[in-house]
Amino acid sequence: MIHYDIAVIGGGIAGFTAALRALEAGKKTVMISAGQSALHFSSGSIDVLGHFPNGEPVSQPFEAIPKLVRQHPEHPYAKVSLEEITQSLTWFQQQLSAQKVCLYHQEDNANHGRITPLGTVRPTWLSQGHVYQHRGPRRFSGLCFVAIEGYRDAQPTLAKDTITAQRDFASCPSRTITLSIPGAERLRRNRNELRSVDLSRLLAEPDAFDSLCEQLIAQSGPDELVILPAIIADVAGERGMDVLKQRTDRCFHEVPTMPPSLLGIRIETALQRAFASAGGVLLRGDQVTGGEFDDNGCLTALHTRQLEDIPLTAEAVILATGSYFSRGLNADRTQVSEPTLGLDMVQSPDRSEWRNDDFFSQQSHPFMAFGINTDNQLRPTARGKRCQNLFVCGAVLSGYDPVYEGCGGGVAIATGYAAAQRALAVMASAKEASHAN
Template sequence: MMNYDIAVIGGGIAGYCAAIRSQQAGKKTVLISQGQSALHFSSGSIDVLGRLPTGEPVNDPFAAISRLRYDSLGCSPLLKQPASGSAIPHPYVKVGHSAVKQSLLWFKEMLAAELPLFHQPDDANHWRITPFGTLKATWLSQPYVYQHRSQTNFREIVVVALAGYRDFQPQILKDNLARVADFAGIPIRIATIHLPSVAHDQRHPCERRSLDIAHLLQPESAWSAFCEQLTQMTQADDLVILPAVVGHGNGIETLARLQQATQRQFHEVPTMPPSLMGIRLETALHRIFIQAGGVHLKGDQVLRGQFDGARLTEIYTHHLSDIPIRAGHYIMATGSYFSQGLQASRQAIKEPVFGLDVAQTIPRTQWGGQDFIARQPHPFMTFGVSTNSHLHPSYCGKTIGNLYCCGAMLAGYDPVFEGSGGGVAIATAYHAIEQCLSHDACPETGQEVLL
């Protein structure tokens, strides 16, 4: 038997945030993660709220949260609580405006020594140039991401291509960026860099990934050639758009070295998976959790749990077999469809580990809109585990008082349409741990426990 204060299931942003916050609070914490998280596919930026469920763009994400109390209830009128029949509120509404901002500032401070992240001085969203040449609203970005707000005065925008590298499409980026009004009148061109080590690589170009390029740039000869060509092809008042292929494990330090060598302004964009910018974020979170003294059961999978009335008493994993893990509180952050935190059949959505109650519309014909790229969220994207204001889920209609759900598995919001995935993950994970800490301080009577 393994005993902990808090057991966290899931190793994405929500899982890591819950585990780190728990460990920081002095709780004996175990984090159980099945494998590679969705961070390997992410931009490495943190989106808080890019637009409302109505489709209205958001400039100040924290000010807009108060409007979700109304907009989220109207965006999917058929999404109901299984037990009560009332509409599901947005996760931000459950957490609260001030707690959402507090959690994001905690996240930024917690990462500062490992991976500094930046936002605008007025706390507004900024626009990030995507690998497809579009603009996406986000709130926190890594150091070498250009934070666009309005008209610019760059001499030229130079999109860097690497000869033989197929996981980045510079022509698509260039063509789409040329259609953005804010960049009208600024010349945009593609500059192709040839690396000697890549030219002599006998593998098919399609086999090279961002990690391969990062390793190929490590020898001093390849690095010098890379810096020299960048300097020759660009000027100091250009914006140089660079695919994220520089540095693995020490990406920010390597980019700082690149900027010092070239004196250029870079905008780093993620490539096809694996995303070095997402891996950078996951690596930093993992290091912080381990340094704080947490236990990480990496590569394991929670298979089932044992309930006693309104409490989850123990969980069982694939590797530990019949050895239970017991904790005072359990945090579930297993993600959505992509990471199989939710599973969809032809007729129903289910939570596969414990069989928790799920909010969804019926019938199946109402799960999606007519257009794939729609002006409102697809209903199926707002399906998920239903929870109360404390993020307690229910099992067979009964609220489980020591289990909390957070992140993409929650019902009531569309992280893709809204651009709110990272913010909801951090805010709900932080809120869940605060609920655990509050419960431990005042278990029954609301009075502080005196030892």
């Protein structure tokens, strides 16, 4: 038996937030993480609230959240206070900044527009340093979309055509330039196989990086916004993009590419570095296959695929296994379930109610809000019984659609932080009770 103070299941943004907070409080913490998180597919910006569930756009997320939770008491934001939400986001920014990944928001806390790889503009709240925050009048003369020769995971021509159809950019001159990265040809195993991570490795070589700088200076203008697929990695935080800006004197907007998304990976590696330097134990590639509950609803042991015969035990457990995408939820023909610990689910038993009739409808599909319901302490139930030392956070929670509402990152950070706080409080009162006896 291996014993920890806190065990976190799942290594996405919610799991890392909870684990880092537990480590900060001095707890011996283990994280078991089966595979890649949604960060590998994300924009690397943190959405707090872009739309109400009825589609109404939100410009000031922190002013809108009280109305959201009044109208939707089942929403995960209703389980945490507004103060906890803002506190957790500030804390998260500080954690990342200590790892040299700086995240910025508008001074008045409003959402800004982020130009997406498809050329649409999506609201978000916190973005990395070389992501252009669109709001109010533009300060550049035109848009310069960068295509990389032979690279198919970014579609700048499509993005250019889409953005100029939008009101804010209708009168904005835009063009596409094509750059070639020397050596890219030798990385390609077939016509389609060239990924952002391959290019980033190549661009870590001085010759390739110099060539990129020279081509950018020659082909783009200093008063344009240069829209660059995220292909520059960083050894330490954002240094690669900072150097590119210094060397070229250009203003960039980094856009995520098809997965893997370097903007999301940048956040994940920063979280991993913070976790390791705080002394956390990471069981990467292992998977929790089940747990044992006692009659009081206490989770007494966790089983993992790799530590088959050696159960893990912890004073408190935090479940952060994500949604369908990360297998935190599982859907078959008859039901949606939580496969890791078999927790009770909020779902519709009638399969015809899982989605809207029009699959491409502009509304959220009901199945997106299925998941684990909790009390205000973020504790779920298992077979009808309230769990005492288990706390749930992130995309596995029910009651919201992270993508449609544009609140995935915010909910993951706020509930991850709150789950750790709740676990610490329960552990503290258990300790007090044992001293009293």
